[in-house]
Amino acid sequence: xxxxxxxxxxxxxxxxxxxxxxxxxxxxxxxxxxxxxxxxxxxxxxxxxxxxxxxxxxxxxxxxxxxxxxxxxxxxxxxxxxxxxxxxxxxxxxxxxxxxxxxxxxxxxxxxxxxxxxxxxxxxxxxxxxxxxxxxxxxxxxxxxxxxxxxxxxxxxxxxxxxxxxxxxxxxxxxxxxxxxxxxxxxxxxxxxxxxxxxxxxxxxxxxxxxxxxxxxxxxxxxxxxxxxxxxxxxxxxxxxxxxxxxxxxxxxxxxxxxxxxxxxxxxxxxxxxxxxxxxxxxxxxxxxxxxxxxxxxxxxxxxxxxxxxxxxxxxxxxxxxxxxxxxxxxxxxxxxxxxxxxxxxxxxxxxxxxxxxxxx
Amino acid sequence: xxxxxxxxxxxxxxxxxxxxxxxxxxxxxxxxxxxxxxxxxxxxxxxxxxxxxxxxxxxxxxxxxxxxxxxxxxxx
Amino acid sequence: xxxxxxxxxxxxxxxxxxxxxxxxxxxxxxxxxxxxxxxxxxxxxxxxxxxxxxxxxxxxxxxxxxxxxxxxxxxxxxxxxxxxxxxxxxxxxxxxxxxxxxxxxxxxxxxxxxxxxxxxxxxxxxxxxxxxxxxxxxxxxxxxxxxxxxxxxxxxxxxxxxxxxxxxxxxxxxxxxxxxxxxxxxxxxxxxxxxxxxxxxxxxxxxxxxxxxxxxxxxxxxxxxxxxxxxxxxxxxxxxxxxxxxx
Numbered sequence: 001x002x003x004x005x006x007x008x009x010x011x012x013x014x015x016x017x018x019x020x021x022x023x024x025x026x027x028x029x030x031x032x033x034x035x036x037x038x039x040x041x042x043x044x045x046x047x048x049x050x051x052x053x054x055x056x057x058x059x060x061x062x063x064x065x066x067x068x069x070x071x072x073x074x075x076x077x078x079x080x081x082x083x084x085x086x087x088x089x090x091x092x093x094x095x096x097x098x099x100x101x102x103x104x105x106x107x108x109x110x111x112x113x114x115x116x117x118x119x120x121x122x123x124x125x126x127x128x129x130x131x132x133x134x135x136x137x138x139x140x141x142x143x144x145x146x147x148x149x150x151x152x153x154x155x156x157x158x159x160x161x162x163x164x165x166x167x168x169x170x171x172x173x174x175x176x177x178x179x180x181x182x183x184x185x186x187x188x189x190x191x192x193x194x195x196x197x198x199x200x201x202x203x204x205x206x207x208x209x210x211x212x213x214x215x216x217x218x219x220x221x222x223x224x225x226x227x228x229x230x231x232x233x234x235x236x237x238x239x240x241x242x243x244x245x246x247x248x249x250x251x252x253x254x255x256x257x258x259x260x261x262x263x264x265x266x267x268x269x270x271x272x273x274x275x276x277x278x279x280x281x282x283x284x285x286x287x288x289x290x291x292x293x294x295x296x297x298x299x300x301x302x303x304x305x306x307x308x309x310x311x312x313x314x315x316x317x318x319x320x321x322x323x324x325x326x327x328x329x330x331x332x333x334x335x336x337x338x339x340x341x342x343x344x345x346x347x348x349x350x351x352x353x354x355x356x357x358x359x360x361x
Numbered sequence: 362x363x364x365x366x367x368x369x370x371x372x373x374x375x376x377x378x379x380x381x382x383x384x385x386x387x388x389x390x391x392x393x394x395x396x397x398x399x400x401x402x403x404x405x406x407x408x409x410x411x412x413x414x415x416x417x418x419x420x421x422x423x424x425x426x427x428x429x430x431x432x433x434x435x436x437x
Numbered sequence: 438x439x440x441x442x443x444x445x446x447x448x449x450x451x452x453x454x455x456x457x458x459x460x461x462x463x464x465x466x467x468x469x470x471x472x473x474x475x476x477x478x479x480x481x482x483x484x485x486x487x488x489x490x491x492x493x494x495x496x497x498x499x500x501x502x503x504x505x506x507x508x509x510x511x512x513x514x515x516x517x518x519x520x521x522x523x524x525x526x527x528x529x530x531x532x533x534x535x536x537x538x539x540x541x542x543x544x545x546x547x548x549x550x551x552x553x554x555x556x557x558x559x560x561x562x563x564x565x566x567x568x569x570x571x572x573x574x575x576x577x578x579x580x581x582x583x584x585x586x587x588x589x590x591x592x593x594x595x596x597x598x599x600x601x602x603x604x605x606x607x608x609x610x611x612x613x614x615x616x617x618x619x620x621x622x623x624x625x626x627x628x629x630x631x632x633x634x635x636x637x638x639x640x641x642x643x644x645x646x647x648x649x650x651x652x653x654x655x656x657x658x659x660x661x662x663x664x665x666x667x668x669x670x671x672x673x674x675x676x677x678x679x680x681x682x683x684x
Contacts, residue, residue, distance in 0.1 A: 025518060038478040055510070056543040063507030063540065067483070067514025070501050075514075089504050096485040191518070198499040200521040201479050204446070210493050212488065362461055364516055378456030380650070380657040385549025403456060417442050421617040425451060426444035433438045 004183040009294040010148040010174040013181050014104055015040035017152035018076050022189030023102070024050030025068040025075040027061035032116040033172040036202075038078065052200035058083045062090025062103075069099040070211040072197030074189045075154050078104035080116055080172075084122055091165055092131025095212050098196075098230075100159035102152070102167075106353070107171040107257070109308060109335040117333040118173035118258050120339055121345055127286040128170050138238060139286040141256040145179035145277040153184040169285065171308070173258030173337060220264055234287055242288035243279040245271070249278025250299060251347050254318050255306040256282050259338055266343035277347060285314065287301035290321040302350055304329040306338050315358045328358040368415025368432045378423045381401035383428070388426050392419060416421040445469050445544070447477050452491045457657020459614045460648025463556060464492050466535075467527065470604055470628045471498075476523040476635065483512045483524060484572040487563040489556060490526055505526035506537030509544035512551045519576050523634060525552040530644075531561045534571035534624070541597075541642075545604040552630035555642065557611075558649040559594075559668060566652030571595060574671055591624065597646055598677045605638030608675040613646040613669060615661035622674075629679075638680070 008016070015037045018026070024089030026041040028034075038054065045052035051068070061077050070076045079087055082171040084105045094101050105126055109119025116302045138158055147335045148170065155166040157185045176239065198209055210216070215223055245267050246252055253263045269273075270277035282289050303326050305315040312330035320329045331338070331346045363377035370391075377399055380433060384392045399405050406427075408419075420428040445468035454460045456680045477498065484493050487502040490515035498531045500567050501511060508528045512660075516524045526533075533541045544551065560579055561567040567581040576585040598609045608630055612623030622643055639643045645667050648660030657664065 025514065027514070041612035053517070053547075055514070056539050059507065060510040060540050060543060063504060064502070064514035064517075067501065067511035068518045069514075071515055072516045093504050198481055198501065198515060198519065198522075200481075200519045202499060203478060204497055208497060209499045211499075211502055212493065288450040307609070376451055381458030382457060382657050382661065383606045383613065385658060401674045404584065415441070418617040421620050422614075424454065424456075424458055424465075426461075426465065428442075429440060429444075430442040432441050 002182060004185070005180065006183055007178060007180050008145060009036060009176060009178050010141065010142070010145045011036035011176070012040050012172060013145045013148040013183070014152045014168065014170065015044070017149040017184055019044060019048050020184050020186040021074065021153045021156040022187055023074045023076050024048065024189070025065070025073050025154065026050070026077065027055045027064040028077050028079065029055050029058045029083060031059055031080050033108065033175050034078045034080045036102065037104060039228045047123060051056065058086035059073045059089065062087045065315050066090055066099070066102055069094060069101045070198050072191035073192045076102040076104065078106065080106045081108040081121060081271045082112070084125070088131045091137065092135070095130065095135040095163045097211050098163040098188055100163055102155045102159055102166050102168065105172060107169065109309070113337050116172070117352070118171055118308060118333070119335055120171055120257060120259065120308040122169070123285065123307070123309065126167050127317070130165070135227065136234065137167050138162070139167045139169050139284060140233060141160040141169045141283060141285050142174055143257055143260045143281065145177060145181045147172065149183050150179050157282065158238065162230060164230070164234065169257070171257045173206060203300055218358065238284060239287045239289040239291050239320070240283035241292045242283060243292065244279040246278035246280060248276055250301050251274040251334060251351060252278045252280055252296070252300055253306055253343065254302050254303055254314065254345055255284070256314070259306045259308055259333070262338045262340060263343060265340040267340065267341045270344045273344065275344065275347060277344070285317070288317045288321050293322040296322070296326070302327040302329060304331050304347060304350060306343060308329045308333050308335065308337065310334065312358055316360055319358060319360065329355055330358045366374050366432050366434055368430055369410060370415055370417070370419055371429045371431060372406065372427050373407055373429070374399050374405040374427065376427045377403055377405045378415045378425055379405065382422045382425065386422040388416060388418060389414055440518055445472050447472055449497050450495045452495050454488065454491060455651045457650045457660065459558065459645065460488055460492070460556060462614050462620060463527070463554065463647065464496070466624045466627050467525065468496065469512045470624065470631050471523065474628065474631055474635065475634060476631060479516055479521065479523045480482050481524045481527045483508050483515065483517065485528035487529040487532055489527045489529055494608060506530060506532045509539050509540040509553065510609070513544055513547065513549045516549055516551050525554060525631070527554050528540055528556070529562065530555055530557045530559070530572045531569050535569060538568065542601070542604070545601050545606045545640050547640065548604070550634050550637050552634050552643040553640070554563070554627065554630070554642045556647045557644050557649045557672060558650045560649050562649050562652055571597060571653060574667060585598055594621065594671060598642070602640055602677045606641070606678055607633040607680050608641035611644045611646065611672060611674050613664055613674055615665045616650070618673070
């Protein structure tokens, strides 16, 4: 048995994988259902030689991240729901100066305090730039404990590759489920290798680093263009998705995270009923896997998203990515995890013209 | 011949912002506020070298590093 | 000719602060202390998004700004990852005592060995002179208290150093800038703050009563008089905590 084999919760897999990826600074605040990430870090960070701080708030935590990330370290914070709201200023600052950082949002359901269990509340805020907007961050959506581990490791590498914030958009279902997982090999990170980082010692004649809310080493036009080029490059190179029985599908579900797991069962159930259902599962929701939609042919009669939210959030991105080539439907399951039967019945109704197509507002 | 070290204040008035804090800080009243403007449009000052004893109070209170205190040997 | 006193070499250009603003004196004192203690090459400055921000371009050291009010948290993150660096904060009273009250308290609560310098000018300067809940005196006119601060509506200002003294920290003191004697005493306080960090003694906070002539709508000389006659009565100049050991 591999020494990396474990049985753990999604939250624990994220934390352990982060430590193995070289994360040596974590600051966070308790909020359900992500508190295990904080607790795991409080237990294990010190033995890896890193720093764990239980912050006095989510804002304080991400502000500490701004400082630690500026030093070139691999850093992480996590939150959920209203706590994720408080991270926004920090996400904007980190993005403005192009600092690598990993932020975990374990989604809940609902606006405001909402419910503290499974849900997919924050798709829009995670994918629309964070903070007061006008930027892009890579957003990864694990749908299993194994993906929690793999995508966390990937998150740190992508963050460093592009000097970007990477958001791991988990949810209360994935975070709490216990599954077997093969954890990544541990690796060390050298925080002194970056010339953009704050150091402990610099001679007077050495160039100095000034980390501010806007990289002022270039003028606005140059900065704006640099950012757009970065976003375009990430969009071009980092789209990730899974296709499940889509080759001959006549109707395709689009879902991520907890909802996507049920969709696989729904696909199998539908096929027993002679409905050729397929699933397109985004693994990045930014960049949204537009390339996956380009491959779809006219045999596809429609697309339906399955989301645990009150608004059709991802459905709008499906409309954009599919360029209005297909009717798009949105199956919103509120705070309840979808059932395979419910999904299949919805698809039948959509095909029979008994469901309204997506309305954008 | 006795050698005596004398310290004096020297002002780079291009840095002056006309705040006048130095005028009151000088124990010898050696700093005179002028209406003359520097390039930035601030009213500058002038040091009366005779009165100046190079104590450095002007340097201490100036927010803009206008003053430098230098020590020179004075041969009597 | 020997130069006895001149602009510290750590300062590489003039800052655009208003004439008579206390920030200029404070920045010079910080630079003098870092140089005299041989810490210039290890210094990392943390400035807030307010008037102190302008210091970031003018000191020859690595620096980081903001977010507004979060300096104490940012400095904590840096000190934890770069423990050998001489990390100081140059922030205003709005940043540190209003929006950032929690962060300031918790840097003290954690006794992080940084040097926090807070500029108490009784106002929100950068944004045009609004009332500062923590430090504007009752009766002072600001753009958000045009008839003078009314304690019935906005409460009273408070002496933050009284609060911070309850934490297990190394040093807390308040100085002022209204004459060379007080500036020299303030410099000693700042120096103590840096020595404590150098010797890993814990958190040091130095609050400095500073003029804001522009927003107080007075001349710099009048502003210094106001501090001496009014502000000092609400914010006494003294040491509050000194656990650092011998001077």
